[in-house]
Amino acid sequence: MLKTTGATFLAIATSFFILLFSPPPKSYYHSLFISSSLSDNASISHHLRTLTRRPHVAGSQANAEAASYVLSTLSACNIKAHIVSYDVLLTYPDSRSLTLTPSPSEPPITFDLKQEIYEGDPYADVADEVLPTNHAYAKSGSVIGPVVYVNYGRVEDYGTLKEMGVNVTGTVVLARYGEIYRGDIVMNAFEAGAIGALVYTDRKDYGGGGGDAKWFPDDKWMPPSGVQVGTVYNGSGDPTTPGWASSEGCERVSIEEVESSGDVPLIPSMPISDADGETILRSIGGQIAKDNWQGSIDAPTYRVGPGPGVVNLEYNGKQVIATIQNVMGVIEGVEEPDRFVILGNHRDAWTFGAVDPNSGTAALLEVAQRLQKLQRSGWKPRRTIILCNWDAEEYGLTGSTEWVEENRDLLASRAVAYLNVDCAVSGAGFHASGTPQLDDLLKQAAQQVQDPDNSSQTIYEQWIQSTESSLIGRLGGAGSDYAAFLQHIGVPAADMRFGAGYPVYHSMYDDYTWMEKFGDPMFHRNVAGT
Template structure:
């Protein structure tokens, strides 16, 4: 018996050695990758059904309906044999208790009391559940009353207030009327407060969201544009994660800072605000006198009145009262464990919570997430196993301030920091035609490669890549410095290579009651082919990152991006005491390091072959670790000055626009301050920030090279 067992064991070992030594590991994986996008695996009807189910009721974070949506995602992932669970947190969310808006007009016109309601149209299939929609409000808005003359501040940007100052317009004691677009709504409120306003009204101007007033443009349900009563709600919180637990997870019974400390953080508004419709905004702006706004940028669309800046004579009385509640939120997490490197994670993330029905934002992405999971389940049934672990994350409370993803990252910071290969985000999967992508630069080449493998959903004779570059010679790649979605905690807090994918970009009924399944079915993606394309792109990027023996990262793209950003700094009229030499030198060294690791990678792929790659498995693992960890080196434990949660010194939001992406944000902040006060010390601060960035770039270079100094 002993000899039979021994011989059997020897045969097993010999067979294993043969397959490991003489055959490529998992030679079938390219086949499975090509199968992933085939018609036999993709299912636009299934995507449509998921979206319909997820959007039958409004499901704001903290609501029963959103908990039911989480249960649906959990059960769907579990039905695909994906090990799934819910990671819950108890977070401080706000809801409206009461609000009112009254306009006092010059005599003899009577006052106007606005209903502040979004109208249900005739034949609306969602008329009954629409009663469950929260009254229009701004999350984390300051409770209070503001009574004052109206000043029109265009889009509420810093440069708009500079124009008003040049015109001699007194903002102090006024209520600002600004329109959505250009910058984050929270920064509109913050900029108004800094200028001396006591309250803010933000309206969705017909010029931007209602078709511009063109006769041929119709609003929903007859066209895609925002109806007159449509209101874009949203958060005005300027931070990331639960405001009461800055830097640590919001577990039940955890430590929380006081309301006074939250206010001192500078992340919540200090004056009340309300979102209003373009119909209400039109009534108000007709009561504003004073000088005419300068240029077309300050005017409305066709049939709009002349936009004047005020102040008054129209006076508004704005009252808002909100309540803060510690609410339970649910992230859904599903895991397909890797067969060879289970301790390396590729994470796909999308949020689930919506201000109302959320057909576009975010549940087009949720439906695509479930489609990717189903296709991978079908691949597993055919024999595929990922090399590395694939994690599906469906976030909660993103709309309030990226809360679900931030709390999860803060709780799992050390494990994620050492094990995550990349994070792949899809928020709005489909808002219309046209592929858009943003990424940390080492993923540029991979996104281009995958875009060439997926058919354009709007033109089957070409690929997504072909349509992507149709207007330019190169694909337009965005960066991930803005705070607009759940990639923020991964890139800006812990330094994980990341990407964000979508079709269509902005859409007119954004964050309104009209973002429902009917709008998607009629205007966003009637045949759900764009959803299919997003799932194909998202899944293929994940498969390449999970299965490729050598990670498909190229840091040459990063070096070029750093050089470009440094060149832009030269045009910022820097003070003579400031030098860019340390930064330029560090970028030069980084480019050399990128070349070196690319050469190492190519040598392993082309020169040694699979037989030697198996022998040199430890070299592959070590090289992959350097590729994975280099992004971490761009972070600094102190974070940005005055914004310590943001650790990444290359990409973070602009200080005056959370949606805006800034390269070298610390340098940018310091330059703006120095230009304002123009002291020797302020320009020294600019130089200090240049040195800080140079040091993290040097650290990234050392990480890529992989040798001690």
């Protein structure tokens, strides 16, 4: 049954909008917006299925087709919609290989570096369209060296290795995902003297802990061949146009200047699977790693090395000035048309992107459809609403950053607030972060929307019961598209989601099937998030 009893992200976003737009709120329209009469799980399910039918990395034809779908959906809602394009530096893998020589007496092992399809996989026919596993903006090169296990690759992990007398200089480090950003893992490796970095997905963190735990498609956990891909760029926006928009014919800095900026890695790196990481770990000798460096219950004993295992890591990437497309929709305000309330989500995905980011894209489109229904009933927004569907977020918040750079002065003077939804739904439990100016609005909106997992309470009641620390987190770093608005021009911002981290993040298993089976089987959280 696809008819929901409550409204969630859609309702949160619109509650947020109406609270901003209408002094005082027009209770009739507010009630209408969150009523079951406008709630349709089948619609948001359709949006998500359509958006995720093919892998759609930034710069690809599939992502351009997804942009056309968003544009046509907004236009069908009688929203003035258009595309804003930029030409930006993106990278794609050209060739890569990884070979392990476990010891001088053993033959080398060459890894196939593939994520495996499973029996009955509905996306098997398009699996070859998934980009080969890589780190965006990784340094091209070939390195050979003994392996050192560095836990999560944090600064303190290298401090522990130094205390143990382990010298990392001239080695290839093996780090596991988690705790810190992958770009920092590679940067820390370089600063410690390593010549290359491998980053794997440990079963302890992403595979259910080992033992009898099952993995996707039987459970939510990452399969042994699953690989978390992603960028290792430490900046935001197009690396060749730092501080200004990548418009046609614009000035660009050279690749050499990009490398000297410190924002891109200076050693080759590669993401690998748990299965490949465990094979490499079995080749590492030396001292036994600390207890909190060890793996799952049935993993081998982790040692730190160096060696005797030696890896040969080769990676060659191609750098392309590619066209990206932000899709923008505008509903003009009737009282303060020169004041903007902005809702944003990105569209591009490393693979199918059912959670990241297209659960948020589907929510954005549901917001548009609900606002259209309100307009048919006579509602008009007080302030101008801008719906933004960003491109190339995965590379470095590129689409949103370029748009803010191009419109910096206008947005700084006219934007009231920016509401971001990236991974709208990955599980149960509502979470929100924002600037203090928006705290009361977030609480008020959450108090008016039913909890999609417990119809006897509101989202706010669930929220306060499940939160041990502060109710509303603060936005720091550059985790999603709010960064340019908040950090570049000081616009109040918020970011919302259902669920926390999820194990198939940035892998080819983040697809519609995973969402339908584990993230939100009835799509009631998706609707609620809207």
